[in-house]
Amino acid sequence: MTIYADVIWLLNLGIDTLLLMLTAFFLKRDPSRWRLCLGALFASSYVWFILFPVGAMMLHPLMKVLFSAVIVLIVFGFYGFRRFIQAWFMFYFVNFAVAGGLFAVHFLLSNETHVVNGVMTTQMTGFGSPVSWLFLFVGFPLLAWFTKARMEDTQMNKVNYEQLVQVEIMIGQERWEYKGFIDSGNSCKDPMTNRPVMMIDMMRVADSFPKDVVHFARSVQEMEEVSHGEVPPFWLRRMRLVPFRTIGDTHSMMAAFKPDLVVIKNDGEIRETSNVLIGFVFTDLSATGEYQCLLHPKMMQNARISTIDTERKQEGFT
Structure with a gap:
């Protein structure tokens, strides 16, 4: 099977950009566009790392944690340990909440698994899953809006009004x-x-x-x-x-x-x-x-x- 790495990278670049924008929204921070673009480019470069021998090392959990920390530093900078940890944890929360939801619905709607001669096989294309592309342009904004609405309700309850x-x-x-x-x-x-x-x-x-x-x-x-x-x-x-x-x-x-x-x-x-x-x-x-x-x-x-x-x-x- 031919894998179109440039198309897969473009898909990841779009999703990474949306995840970082959503993280910035929940943190009430406004990173510059060049920081956001640079962070999304670095995050999506993970696709290229795993295509080379160094990819085995990048799959280690410790490397994934360090990779995500660098992403947060690029986008939000370092203005104190507390603010950095807050941004880092929020980045993971957004990934688990939103990307996890996309992952679940992706396998709910996709029909890429078949049984051939008693063996379960998976059909894939080199362009990335069509379901992923659909969610990039339609499903992801809807889930982002839903998560935003729920977060607003939570934030309203946490505000200390009597001050x-x-x-x-x-x-x-x-x-x-x-x-x-x-x-x-x-x-x-x-x-x-x-x-x-x-x-x-x-x-x-x-x-x-x-x-x-x-x-x-x-x-x-x-x-x-x-x-x-x-x-x-x-x-x-x-x-x-x-x-x-x-x-x-x-x-x-x-x-x-x-x-x-x-x-x-x-x-x-x-x-x-x-x-x-x-x-x-x-x-x-x-x-x-x-x-x-x-x-x-x-x-x-x-x-x-x-x-x-x-x-x-x-x-x-x-």
Whole structure:
């Protein structure tokens, strides 16, 4: 039988790339494209190793463990032993959970084993199994989505909501830094985009924002006749009107704005997200003034963990 090693390698390259992307997603890390590509190329090179005499050595369990460690180092780098072990274990978890599922369904659907003269034989092609190719383009993304959904449920249960965090909001050239409270009871979302809404107490920090914007936001919440004619176009392009419920079960509207970036610092860890809206509310969120904004719990799930390089770039946020 002729084996098309280049085609088999291409199949492995695609699967390795998807596995590494899924690992990065669960770790909330964002490796550069060149790191991801280099790691996938190195991982798929295992196909070539086993075609040569050195292949017998590469089949040893110790060599497999070392090979996987090098893959993780290439893609995620080394920023401390704890972070490396976390990435390494997650890489194995993704492989066992997703690749194991593909392996099981592959043998469930494939029909490559036959009995000839009382002997069980297996039919193979040199291009790799058609089932594997099918899953690369169809089944793998579906299983990845399913695993992602289950992991999101798990992560939501692990978040410690009852805590204060440091929050930095970036809109254009402006930055604001506040204390925030992760509120498990905050379920406010934009019905159009499904983005979570982080609420800012304008009773305490209104002076930090343009007066026309604050006046418009107050008029919206108090259901007065409003006109956005005086709102700067820069802010108007970012604005959304979001329905929400105030204390006393009163329905109202809230002016919310799309930030460029929100940075959350908690227990020495920095997370970043732009998939959020900043809502202006004219209600005392904290009777003691201990915090100035309420964070939606979904923000902690959506935010990605910054690398050390990103942390250093956060000027004035130490």
